[in-house]
Amino acid sequence: MAWFLVCLGILALLVVASIAIGTRTVPVSSILSALGGSDETLDEAVIQVRIPRTVLAIIAGAALAVSGAVFQGVTRNPLADPGILGINMGASLAVVIGLAYFGMSNPNSQIWVAISGAALSAIFVYAVGSLGRGGPTPLKLALAGAATSAALISFVTAVILPRGDIAENVQSWQIGGVGGATFERIWQMLPFIGVGLAICFLSAKSLNSLALGDDVAAGLGEKVAVARGMASLGAVMLAGAATAICGPIGFVGLVVPHLCRLLVGPDHRWLLPFTALTGASLLLAADVVGRIIARPAEIEVGIVTAFIGAPFFIYIVRRQKVRAL
Amino acid sequence: MSTTALRTPDATTLATVTLGRRRRNRRRLVVLSVLSVLIVVMVAVSLMVGRTFYPPMDVLRVIMGQEVQGASFTVGRLRLPRTVMAVLAGACFGLGGVTFQTMLRNPLASPDIIGISTGASTAAAFAIITLGLSGTGVSAFAIGAGLGVAMLVYLLAYKDGVSGIRLILIGIGIAAMMQSATSYVLSTAGQWDLQEALRWLTGSLNGMRWPSVVLVAVIMILFVPLLSVVAKDLNMLQLGDDTASALGVRVDRTRLLVVIAAVGLIAFATSATGPIAFLAFLAGPIAVRLVGPGSSMLLPAALVGALLVLIADFCGQYALGTRFPVGVVTGVLGAPYLIYLIIRTNRTGGAL
Secondary structure, three states: HHHHHHHHHHHHHHHHHHHHHOOOOOOOHHHHHHHOOOOOHHHHHHHHHHHHHHHHHHHHHEEEEEEEHHHHHHOOOOOOOOOOOHHHHHHHHHHHHHHOOOOOOOOHHHHHHHHHHHHHHHHHHHHHHOOOOOOOOHHHHHHHHHHHHHHHHHHHHHHHHOOOHHHHHHHHHHHHHOOOHHHHHHHHHHHHHHHHHHHHHHHHHHHHOOOOOHHHHOOOOHHHHHHHHHHHHHHHHHHHHHHHHHHOOOOOOHHHEEEHHHHHOOOOOHHHHHHHHHHHHHHHHHHHHHHOOOOOOOHHHHHHHHHHHHHHHHHHHHHHOOOOO | HHHEEEHOOOOHHHHHHHHHHHHHHHHHHHHHHHHHHHHHHHHHHHOOOOOOOHHHHHHHHHHOOOOOOHHHHHHHHEEEEEEEHHHHHHHHHHHHOOOOOOOOOOOOOOOOOOOOOHHHHHHHHHHHHOOOOOOHHHHHHHHHHHHHHHHHHHHHOOOOEEEEHHHHHHHHHHHHHHHHHHHHHHOOOOOOHHHHHHHHOOOOOOOOHHHEEEEEHHHHHHHHHHHHHHHHHHHHOOHHHHHHHOOOOOOHHHHHHHHHHHHHHHHHHHHHHOOOOHHHHHHOOOOOOOOHHOOOOOOOOHHHHHHHHHHHHHHHHHHHHOOOHHHHHHHHHHHHHHHHHHHHHHHHOOOO
């Protein structure tokens, strides 16, 4: 409980930082008047841009982190993450195809397409990774995910290259960032995130049973396949919707659940809300850092999370025993 | 009784073994010659066919150095360097890839998956876009970064010895990091550079000029003999470090030499053409499938790599509606094969 308050406090601090800090230095008086709704001066207008950006970072961070935690629970795999499992890339490819061939510009359909793409690649990676001896081991899933990602990236390139007109658009989206946030787009993605989060939180109890292994879970009266399917659906919705708006952002779903498990233990009923909070903080922090370190330019948040997350991934890999891999 | 049987294997066993070896050798020879013939055919086709068709005699005369109206420019200045580069780069990627796959005993351990090509292209993108370098400077950056990443991955994977699996996973992590570094460098690029950089990043033979071809050729002359000298030791490394050192291989030295040679080939080819997607990964397993296991895979993989680039470049140029760079074709073809390979490896648990 104490940790929960601490995290809430950190998140609040980061929100303040995210609104106050940026490429352009804005005096406090302008910040306050902008929060009051005014956007007359340039300074106030800058703040009006930063507000939706902050909101989007919070929502996307929470969604990605919870999605990662649920994937780790469902697959019982410490390396699971929507980025590593190739799920973000599936969403990307679907969106890029929609943009290039079907002239899809309506954000709402973009979210649907992204979620379908995410679901397809999740099913595919899981199917490929669970073939053979030992079922879906962490190694096999991670390899299947990395291979599928690589495959999907080359398809994305094949779609974009002949289309100079959309290349710039797609390229900036492809890096993964929250810079272009508007409240309009946030509203469009909110229902999906809401439903996804609800499904995930409701699955928390079944995830606890699943953590004991399929046999024990079945013995405890859990319908293993149904529970796994529902939880995955929620996680895919979260990852897909977040990707549709922000582009593929990796490693948030990997790092945050591990940190939270250290703090609050493995009970998913506590872990998931906590993960959401920490994920929001992490993405927000990454966004603020990205704005500070490359002044006057900005570094997209997807790049910052990769630089935080990849060493963490390596750390987890190194910590595992060879046999367990 | 049994001891004598061990010392002198009886005649039938001996005959079977000899017969098997002879059959494998014959198969290897046949495959190698078919591959070589195909490469020659593809080179000829690439030189003759295009927007305008030039008959074989014209092409030959251009190669001999004579002036031919029209053909001198199109064939001599445009198609010839491109085709030669396709062969050289294909061979480089094939050699580098199969070397890593053999050394780490896993087809997934190819340089494009464990981050070495990614590192080289990050450095090259940085050199081109941020520093505005070209030519040798870019190559120097690419090879430095390629070696650096190779060392880094190896060191990070080292923990009571190197486990191939851990190395691959760590390589994937490093590759992800490099990928986003590349994205950052690209995002600072101007509008006009972006399409060009994207094209380069998938691997392209567009606008190939003689200087870069010569550079890659020189590098091959330096490193390929080195690789073939250590090739025998490399095959023994495949038996595992302990067995190899028991057989008299100086494991660490061999591995170091092999890594330097392979990374050198990959990095220079990358700096010239960009990382042609999945090529280093594809050539080895295809070569093994064709030749069968047991002998050195270096030459077959080099030939397969060269042939793949020639075919993919030709397809990318003329077979599809728009002109695709060669990397897109190999990427789209290679991706399903990669997944197939993973499925097969998962099923059988086998190596290359």
